[in-house]
Amino acid sequence: LMMLICGVAMVQISGSSDKDTLENQDQNRFVGLVAVTSAACTSGFSGVYFEKILKGSEVTLWIRNIQMGLFSIAIAFVTAIVEDSDEISQKGFFVGYSPIVLSVITVQAAGGLIVAYLEESLNRTPIFAELGIQREVHGAISHPPDGNPLVGPAPGVQNYWCCCGTQIGIGWGPGSTRELARWMVHGAADISMRDYDPRRFGEYATKDWQVTKAHEDYCLRHEIPFPHFNRLAGRPIKPSPLYDRLKEKGAVYEEVYGHERPRWFAKNGVEQRDYYSFKRNEMHDVVGAECRAVRESVGIMDISAFTKVEVSGAGAEDLLNRLVANKLPKKVGGIALTHMLNRAGRIELETTVVKLDERRYYLVCAAFFEQRLVDHLNHNRDGEKVSVKILSTDWSALAINGPQARAVMAACTDADLSNAGFPWLKAKEIEVAGVKLWAFRMSYAGELGWELHIPRDGALAVYDALWAAGEAHGIRDYGSFAMNSLRMEKAFKGAGELTNEVTLAEADVLRFARNENDYIGKDKTLNTDDMRWVCAYLEIEPDGVEDGHGGEPIMVDGKVMGSTASVAYGHTVGKILAFAYVRPEVNVAGKEVSVLIAGEPRAARILGDAAYDPTSALPRTDIAAE
Numbered sequence: 346l347m348m349l350i351c352g353v354a355m356v357q358i359s360g361s362s363d364k365d366t367l368e369n370q371d372q373n374r375f376v377g378l379v380a381v382t383s384a385a386c387t388s389g390f391s392g393v394y395f396e397k398i399l400k401g402s403e404v405t406l407w408i409r410n411i412q413m414g415l416f417s418i419a420i421a422f423v424t425a426i427v428e429d430s431d432e433i434s435q436k437g438f439f440v441g442y443s444p445i446v447l448s449v450i451t452v453q454a455a456g457g458l459i460v461a462y463l464e465e466s467l468n469r470t471p472i473f474a475e476l477g478i479q480r481e482v483h484g485a486i487s488h489p490p491d492g493n494p495l496v497g498p499a500p501g502v503q504n505y506w507c508c509c510g511t512q513i514g515i516g517w518g519p520g521s522t523r524e525l526a527r528w529m530v531h532g533a534a535d536i537s538m539r540d541y542d543p544r545r546f547g548e549y550a551t552k553d554w555q556v557t558k559a560h561e562d563y564c565l566r567h568e569i570p571f572p573h574f575n576r577l578a579g580r581p582i583k584p585s586p587l588y589d590r591l592k593e594k595g596a597v598y599e600e601v602y603g604h605e606r607p608r609w610f611a612k613n614g615v616e617q618r619d620y621y622s623f624k625r626n627e628m629h630d631v632v633g634a635e636c637r638a639v640r641e642s643v644g645i646m647d648i649s650a651f652t653k654v655e656v657s658g659a660g661a662e663d664l665l666n667r668l669v670a671n672k673l674p675k676k677v678g679g680i681a682l683t684h685m686l687n688r689a690g691r692i693e694l695e696t697t698v699v700k701l702d703e704r705r706y707y708l709v710c711a712a713f714f715e716q717r718l719v720d721h722l723n724h725n726r727d728g729e730k731v732s733v734k735i736l737s738t739d740w741s742a743l744a745i746n747g748p749q750a751r752a753v754m755a756a757c758t759d760a761d762l763s764n765a766g767f768p769w770l771k772a773k774e775i776e777v778a779g780v781k782l783w784a785f786r787m788s789y790a791g792e793l794g795w796e797l798h799i800p801r802d803g804a805l806a807v808y809d810a811l812w813a814a815g816e817a818h819g820i821r822d823y824g825s826f827a828m829n830s831l832r833m834e835k836a837f838k839g840a841g842e843l844t845n846e847v848t849l850a851e852a853d854v855l856r857f858a859r860n861e862n863d864y865i866g867k868d869k870t871l872n873t874d875d876m877r878w879v880c881a882y883l884e885i886e887p888d889g890v891e892d893g894h895g896g897e898p899i900m901v902d903g904k905v906m907g908s909t910a911s912v913a914y915g916h917t918v919g920k921i922l923a924f925a926y927v928r929p930e931v932n933v934a935g936k937e938v939s940v941l942i943a944g945e946p947r948a949a950r951i952l953g954d955a956a957y958d959p960t961s962a963l964p965r966t967d968i969a970a971e
Contacts, residue, residue, distance in 0.1 A: 486512055490550060490558035491576070492565070495543040496521045497528060500716045503724055507543045512566075533687040537844040544716035549582045549603035571621035572894045573599070573608070581605045585649040586741055586804040594822060602712040604650035604737075607824035609635065623943070624891050625914075628826065633916040636830050638821035639790050640917050643747035645811060646823050652715040653736040653798065656722060657705040660729025665698065665706060668725055668865060670849060670858040674700040680770045680785060683857055685721055690848045690869025693721055695840075699772045699785060707772075707783070707798075711840050712737070725865065741804035745811060746794030749818040751968065754795060756814035757807075760784070764967040778803075778810030789828060791835035791958055793966045833913040833922040834957035836882050841895065841911040842924045848872070851926075853880045878907060878926040884956060885921035885940050885949040887914065892921050893942040899925050900939045900946065906931045909940065918956045923949075 467474035489495060489510040494517060499505040508525055511517050521541065524534040539545070561578035568574070581588060583603035592598070595611035597619060609632050611617035620626040638644045656665060665673055671683035679700045685693045694717060696710040710718055715737055722733050745753060751762050760775040761767060772785045780803035788794035799807055812820060832839060842852060848870040849858050858871060885893070893912035898905045907927030915922045923940070931938065934953030939946040955961075 486563075488512065488559035488562045490546065490555055490562070490579075491540075492562040493540050494521060496525050496541040497534075497538055497543055498720070500544045500720065531689060533689050533691060533693075533845050535846070537846050539713070539840075539844065542717070544720065545602070545713055547603055547716060554579045554582060569621075572623065573619075574621065575599055575619045583738065585647055586801055587647045587649070587808055590805065590808070591647060591822065596822070596824065599825065601650050602652075602715060604712055606650040606712075607647055607822070609824045609826045610822045623894070625889070629914070632824075632826045632830065635821060635823035635827035636916040638819065639747045639792060639823060639827065639831060641748065642819040642821070643745065643749040643753055643815050644790075644821050644823040644827070645808070645815065646744045646746075646825075646828060647741075647808075648744045648796065649741040649804070650712040651737070651742055652708075652710045652712055652718060653740050653742070654708045654715070654718055654722075655701075655705065655734045655736055656708060656731060657734070658729070658731040659704060660726075660731045661704055661706055664722065664726060664729045664731050666862065666864065667727070668721065669696075669698065670864060670867070670870065672859050673698060673706075676700065677702050678772045680772055680787060684843070684849060684854070685718075686849070686864070686866030686870055687845060688866055688869075690866035690872070691845045692843045692847060692849065692852060693845060694718060695838075695843050697785075697787070699783070701772070701783070707736075709798075713840075739801055741799050741801050743797045743799065743804070743808060743811070744789065744794065745797065746788050746790040746792040748793060748963075748966070749815070749820075750792070750794045751966075753811055753815040753818060753820065757810045762968075764965065769965045778807050780807050782807065788964045789837060790831040791837070791955070791961065792831075792963050794964065829911075830913045830916055833911065833924075834915045834917055834955065835961075836952070836955035838880065838924060839911060842880055847878075847880070847926070848876075851876050851879055853932075876929050879929045879932045880910070881907070881925050881927045881932040882952045882955075883923050883925060883938065883940075883949050884915075884918075884952055885912075885923060885942070885947050887919070887921050888947070891943045893923065893940070897923075898941045899927050899931070899949075900941060901931055906938070915956055920956065921947075922956055 487494075487510045492512065494511040495507045495509050497507060499507055506525065506529060508522060511521070524536060524538055528534045528538070557579040558576070561576060565576070580600055581598070582600070584605045588598075588605055591607055591610075595617050596607040597609055597611060597617055598605045599608045600606075609628055612631060612634070615627050615631055620628055635644065662673065668685050669681075669683040670686060671681050673683075674681045677700050681698045682695070683698055684695050687693050694710055694714045696708045696714075696718065699707040699709070701707050708718065715735065719733055719735065722731075754762055754777070758775055758777045760773065767773060767784075767786055769786055772783055774781065775784050776782070777784070777797060777799075780799060782797050782799040782803065785796040785798070786794075787796055797807060829839075838852065838854065843854075848866075849855050850870060850873045855871070855873075858867075860871070881899075892914045893909065895909050895912050897909045897912065899907040899909065907925050909923045909925040912921060912923045914920075925940075927938075932951060934951055936951040938949050938951065940949045941947075
């Protein structure tokens, strides 16, 4: 037991005791087999320093970690090439460091088992044979919470950059530093660095949480990277007020910027857990049922994870006008979908802007853009007197969508919900179940519906009231997987398509850009002459087994002409739907292409309109038409 916690063990290198035999050799080779056993999966060789075993010797060390449940076994081969046979009996130190439990080391003679392989390795790299191995140092490995390095601007400050947390520095070094240099010089990287941006973590990432996630990442380093792989350690860290209620109802959660968001709801005997596969699995039909509920009756979703930021003050309008590409809403209660750009005219983020009063705007965007949005607002001020306040945790939000959404809402509020009293793309402050909240008439599902933005303390009461009112209409909970399928049927672009790699023209969203006035990136984003690619919308024939996950090649006459950005099965239309970036000449409505899914070509066709309700008549449905 004392040796288990010691962590430093004497290593006895032993070999032939025949001194005459040794003296007759030009060099004496000794190989030790080192077996290291350490408790806990985070033990082993997190960091190893191997001191020369024999003074004046050349030493080579080979290590292999083997994971066995809660124990890890590391096997190390040590070879020492000794010029002076008198040094055979000398002892050296092998230091095995682990953050949890240090190691016990035993050595047994292993003859010349691997000497031939080591000699061959030196033959293959002669420069190393000539130089000799002077010292070997194994440093501690960085394990950021999600395993990815932190490359880019530090949150909340200007001109302070991070380039750290790299597990495989040699592998990641050239690409990450190239993009960091471009970011520093030109204001943006050329490729999407969203997964590496240090601002992808918020204040919830405490030291204890980081350690928990680092241990998890260590254990997951060699796991298969299945689509939608869910890292469960250290959660929940930012649960919504509905977390427990929805978990009891079968919610399977994902974490986005610390928030817990339902992915789907286990029902009809399907176990409440994650299912991993590159093909369709048990979730497919469950998600399909959630989509049908939204399309045919009414569905409700907890969307509290959205970033929610209030921009107020005398200079709020001037600041936003310089940063957004679309026109700001003119009247109080107006809603506008817009984008913020960088100096290259490429997309930093998409946001919904709601005018709450003459000097107050409410911005909503994807959860992981919270710090990026705040930094963009603060770093681009030009003397404006503005207050920027994060409301993401203080306010919750619900989405209620479907043909019966108005009937459910009407049972819980006295507000006029008709088109005349509450038009499409308008916001009103109303009461629902006695709770004052902001209701936005808009729908990411493409149905009659509202988003309800609610003070955190009132969210559960509002949800319970809507659920009770909706039971007669077949109300159903739905999650982000269904939401993704629904938005793809409506050809609504998302974060997978709108990145810093593309301009508004390339993303095919120029309808959200204004020609008048000036804003950051205007001239370059409006340029349609030098487009490298353009975002196409297409339908793909399903095979009932594999639907794709993004990154699939788009083929025309046997040549790769682009790749998919997002792929989802449209349960309403019975087709696989995708957004793909393709050569501009390929993006012609009706053009036949093929898509390689799991290595097999599938027939596909470029679409000119949304696969579902292309005229967007359903979200504008009035009472008389219900």
